[in-house]
Amino acid sequence: MVQAGRTPARRRGPAVVAALTCVAALGVGGCTRDDDGGFRPGAADAGDPYVPGHGNGGYDVSAYRLRVRYDPAADRLTGHATVTATATEALSRFNLDLVGLDVSRVSVAGAAAEHRRDGDELVVTPSRGLPRGAGFTVEVDYAGVPTAVKDGVLGNGGWLHTADGAIALGQPDSAATWFPVNDHPSDKATYQVEATVPDGLAAIGNGVPGKRSSADGWTTWRWTESSPMASYLTTLVIGDYRVTTGTHAGRPMVTAVAAGLPADGPAARSIARTGAIVDFLASRFGPYPFDAYGGIAIAEDRIRYALETQSRPVYGPGFFRAGRPDEAVVAHELAHQWFGDSVSVARWSDIWLNEGFATYAEWLWAEHTGGRTAQRAFELQYAATDWSKPSVDPGRAGLFGDAVYKRGALAVHALRRTVGDETFSRILRGWTAERKGGTATTADFVAYAERVAGRSLRLLFDAWLVGGIAPTLP
Template identity: 60%
Template structure:
């Protein structure tokens, strides 16, 4: 995010039910052999409820435990006149514990039916938790499929520290967007970045409206006054990076290096929005030279004009931008920031929200690198300016552990980027860019922590870096200017 201030991966396979066919005769199956003397009987399983949260220290209720999602198939119909959603979401997952019940996050909407592996399941609601009890317990290591049918008037979620996020009704449609949570306002989900999954979306809207989402466009089909738009993101994606934007847009399509490029700019957007978004592939090509191969199968961007959205967000493969970024002319800096997130934040995602600097510090430093490439102002010059002008609050707030209320503070962005430049000075350009590319390659499509980044940096450069990271990420005083180790 940039604020205005500035699987199925089926584990052991799906459980299959049905009659046992006896080969060659109709007689009963033979009796099981008696256990040998002294043999221990097979222990019975104990099924327990899945956790209603993944245990994130900043947001304990986010996400759920006991399973790992491989794919979501989200089919929703949105009626803007009534501001209502009707949907069916299929969750393909693997149990990681023996489960008697499991939870999905779902805010506000009414659930009509739930099935698990095709069998009716009971369900209850506990605030924003959907608690599902399958007909039989789910065995650890086995895959399962849950299907949830639901409807209602979607509403955004309010976070006391971070504001509003989720499904927003607009004059010509809707926008589903927000960080650190938003997905649970329009489909049932394990709403924490530690459980990434592939996604298929089918968004049905009245004819004449466009519905833009993540990944590769799968075409559209119209029937009876409604149009269904299909999108598919096969690379694992954190739930908060999912989006749908419905409305009237100027749409441009192209192909770049064999990948589709799909961008949509709200009809009401003025200024340089179209020309700025048109620079997407140019910026992405430059970032490949410093970060390694672009990690996804599509490119693009969406520009919206809703006053409630005064930021840009790195929604996977297709960032969403406030039109306000482009009122003063072409702005490729914000494009560089959100595209850098495709590597750092999207492909390499957080394990816990405490490590948000791994997203925002990298994306901010990418802006500095892009400015050096496109405008001639060096990253060192930008560092010197930020280092000299940073407020006292920046130095008091450690970006490596900012606290939930400071998740998107200036320290996370600017001091996070300064941390990377301090590392670059300490180890030299060759080692630094090897660290960055190795991090993106080794952690591609997975989750990561700060401790893992520090360990990788030390491995690549062959130097002990605890003092550097302690000062820049965790200290509450202004560090000394960086020096070569």
């Protein structure tokens, strides 16, 4: 992003063993619910203090299939969600995050399930207990007027009704405002989305485009993201857009520019550089990790940031007010496709792993195009940095602060200076390959860098990421 958790599995006691024996005899989901027999409610929180109430425990989602229909005139969304998951505990019930929308029906493994609302939580009680290790499918029918989520510390996100449609976007809040979800980056999943909107409007999402169909004045747009995706990286942009579909390096390239922006203006020219910038970044970070490319330029002034929505970043209009392309923001959001999207944070306190590398990519791109060198950017930023603010665990108020972005980038370049270009390249390319599609922490990255470098780097990272005084220049 650029601005203009789950509960540990319990040990298998006798009651859980009995439940698994029941599965063997009757098949998955074949045991009746018995809270005293080992089945327990899943946690209603992923346990991340940066986003209290987000995410849930007791299960791991592998796939979401969403069918939504949105009528901008009424600002009404209707949806059907199919969530495929595996129980990581013996569950008597579990939660899904869902903000504001009304639920009419829930089923688990094809059987009707009890459900109730508890604030922004949908509490689901299946007709039969879910033994640990059991795969299951949840289907939810829901509808209503979706809302934005306002958080004065972390910024606004969610579903924003616009003059010509809507935008679902935000970090860390967005997904739960338009579909039921385990809303924390520690639980990534694949997505299939069908979005039906009035004829003449676009509905642009993540991943590979599917076949469009129209009937009775409505058009259905289809999108598939087959690589695991954190929920906050989902997007759905609905409205009057000029959509261009082509290919790059044998993969779909879909870009969209709001009709209210000039067809040949700075926003359009900026996202037109997507292919060239991705190719350069791939030479530094390793192969591009997804099946599609693209970008979306919006004209909504309430969005004062750009976000690395997976495979197709969304850019707010503020980056292009100067009347010229802004390739730095495109380089930043595309770098996130490796750092943040493919390799995601397991907890929000480690967000520098996303933003530090993306900021460093801006320095690399500027150098590549004849601008300031990465070394000079490092020197200037070093002199301007407030070392009292840490990059790791910056606090909720510092989640999108300079310590995360700029001090994080300083740490990346300090690593490069310390281990040398060849080893630095092996660390970056190996990290993105080994962790592709997964999650990681700062400790994971430090351990990996030490393994590749063949030396201890703990003091280096401590000094550059969390130390309270300016480190010695390497």
